[in-house]
Amino acid sequence: MKRNHLYMALALAGLVAAPAFADTYAITGGTVYTLGSAGKIEHGTVIIKDGKITAVGADVAIPADAKRIDATGKMVTPGIIDPESVFGLDEVDAVYQTQDSSVTSTHFTASFDPTSGINPRSMVIPVNRVEGVTRAVIAPGNNSSILQGRGSVISLDGVQGYVLKDPVALFVTLGEAGQKTAGGARAAALMTLRESLQDAKDYAANRASYDKAARRAYTLSREDLEALQPAVKGEMPVVVQVDRASDIEAVMSLAAEFKLKLVVSGGAEAWVVADELAKAKVPVILNPTRDLPEAFESLGAEFQDAVKLQKAGVLIAFEVGDTHKSWNVRQYGGIAVSNGLPWLEAVKAMTVNPARIYGLDKGVGSLEAGKDADLVVWSGDPLELSSFADQVFIRGKAIPMIDRQRELRDRYLSYIKADASVLPPAYSGN
């Protein structure tokens, strides 16, 4: 059966182990922001072994075989986690042949999962990896349904075992985009979501009848009803794209009714309902640089969104909304800080908070013994424009700090500096 094959393939992808070889590293002398209970450690040492962090502290024994990385005068943080990306799926945005993140389909809606189409050799990955982006949530898209599908979590370190969890969340679009696909009214979009959830529950309680065709018809296919199960059981986050305050309130009410694990994405006007979000423990994934009324659903967009949400106690994560430039989340975090967000909260919003939102924080997101060694040695303050990633580690591997952009740069840089008699740039080797 097609469905079973699909599930098996996905399960296999998730089960493949991380690459076996890994060196032991000791990163010494840096200011370490653990984002865990140890807080900030001056002149700290981080030990990496077999892909994991084995020790973090100011006074840590360094194994004899460890390769030492001197981080004196530098900062060490967990790697950046992109909370909604299309890594490995969309190579060149306007070249449709390289676009695999979204579909225009009513056949697969909630069940659509783009993960099996990921190309881990995508050139977009190294460009971001060398800037400190180490892990990413893959978000699906569907132009014909408010149910966008299911996403996964991938590691950006290589071509094997990179799918770490699949599925990790269900994605839904409401607001203006949802209104459009649902036939032209916001209420219809909410009704579609409600009906889908009701049917998913009914289906789960009556599978045998359904298989005997002795159950009423559902709007969704069996695949989609199955895919909704972890969401209606409250086990899997449901990430809802929504900006307007009233739309957020409406979906919060629906989520409470069905006991969904709601995550708001977008949230331009989330600050208006910050206290309600905090009370209901609904996290918000947002771009903290939105301050223009770019749509009628985001008239209230303002720089204070992230600040007010964090102050109210809402768990926030930052996104750029452009996978090609995912690394700019550092600048966006800096902008949030310049508008009043505490510095550490901005760093959390791009590392440990996305891990918490997707339930990954037991394994990643902070620098603590036993966690995956995803971390970055920064030349300075990671939120500052002049800083850069000095060395990136993903699952304990020191990532080669090279990508296609840097190769292009070096080819033409030598040409700019040289006199005109040299061979054309195409002859430059790498």
Added chain:
Amino acid sequence: MSLRQLSAVACSATVIALALPAFADSPASNSQPDYSSVSEFPPDPFPSTYHPLPSTPTLIRHVTIYTGTGAEIDDGDVLMKDGKVAAVGKSLDAGSGVTVIDGTGKYVTPGIIDIHSHLGVYPSPGVDALSDGNELTNPDTANVRAENSVWPQDPGFNTARAGGVTTLEILPGSGNLIGGRSVVLKNIPSVTTEGMKFPDAPYGLKMACGENPKRVYGSKGAFPSTLMGDVAGYRQAWADAQAYDYQWKAWEKDKKGPPPARDIKMETLAEVLNGRVRVQMHCYRANEMATMLDVAKEFHYHIAAFHHAVEAYKIPKLLAANGTCAAMWADWWGFKMEAWDGIRENIPMVDAGGACAMIHSDDQNGIQRLNQETAKAWAAGIRVGLNISEAHAVMWMTLNPAKALGIDSVTGSLENGKAADVVLWTGNPFSVYSHAEKVFLDGALVYDRDDPKLQPKSDFELGKLGVTGGAL
């Protein structure tokens, strides 16, 4: 009738009076009309009504000054008087009646100039009814003017000003080979577009290379659908404009008989051929920029700047030899095939290669932080050993765009006699944590981060969440 309609009528009446021969002066019906006031290039039909806001002489003291000419003055002073930069130096005398601002720990730069913006023509909110930037009905729309699409109530003008932008060029979009006239605006709140128009700034002509025009028309089964189609389209337009120009020049020798028929499209193109309008050309790839420089040679015009110029780092010497600037993003790449080779060192490499380099936004959000975009590009250059000072990099957002717009004699740097377009920054503008604290336009304080009364809101923003009373 509204004031706006009234002024429009008054405006067109002026145009008619200037453009048509003065029949009333003809003594006899059979003698030739007086064509003396008729010319190939009539006066601007939409003249600027901009007036600087009231200002008081102001002295900013004890600041780090990046003059926009590449120089840095530590613990310096800037004196603004009568809308102009009156003095830049150290320990300047305040004199009487001068407002003194202590800028200790702060920085001053010239006002930021964005050479590539679609504010007003693609405003917020981005609804279809306000989408007026691309006249996609003909690949050559040299006859249209961006200023006739600008909605001055775009809230983006205000947020750009809060980011230190004092001057900006509004361009038509890039869906056409020849998109139409651009307009240079002073970033001042105004009910009319004329009220923002930069007095005497040359017009620009937006042209576009590459994927966009061939996609727009190719997808309709129309011309052009290829790059060679693109180039044939430009060349025919210039050839037609040459013929038009010859015809007018021939007539203007003695003005005998009726003048040639006026053609608004040809008129704009002929203005380019006569050096009155500056070509601002959207072009990504190195080979296409080189081709366009050849076309410019063939028809004897000059390309002021290539915009976007994602591959300019491959040809800085060619750009320098042609005196053509490159206006670039700090790090945009990968959003289409012609942007695949974007690198973050583009601006510093073009600069190091000897060409005129600058930052641009093309974006209602990016325009709010061109200082940060400049800083990112600068930092990328430093990392690969391009030893560029911050003071020099400030030119990328001030004097260099002023040069490409042809307004560098009046703005773009802090030099005596130039417009007092000045930004006081809370800290180093190359830091993500700094804000534009005070923005001066022609010496008038037009934005103050600490004074809500000097944070103008557009009509559209009234009543919305977070702004005023009515919203719950």
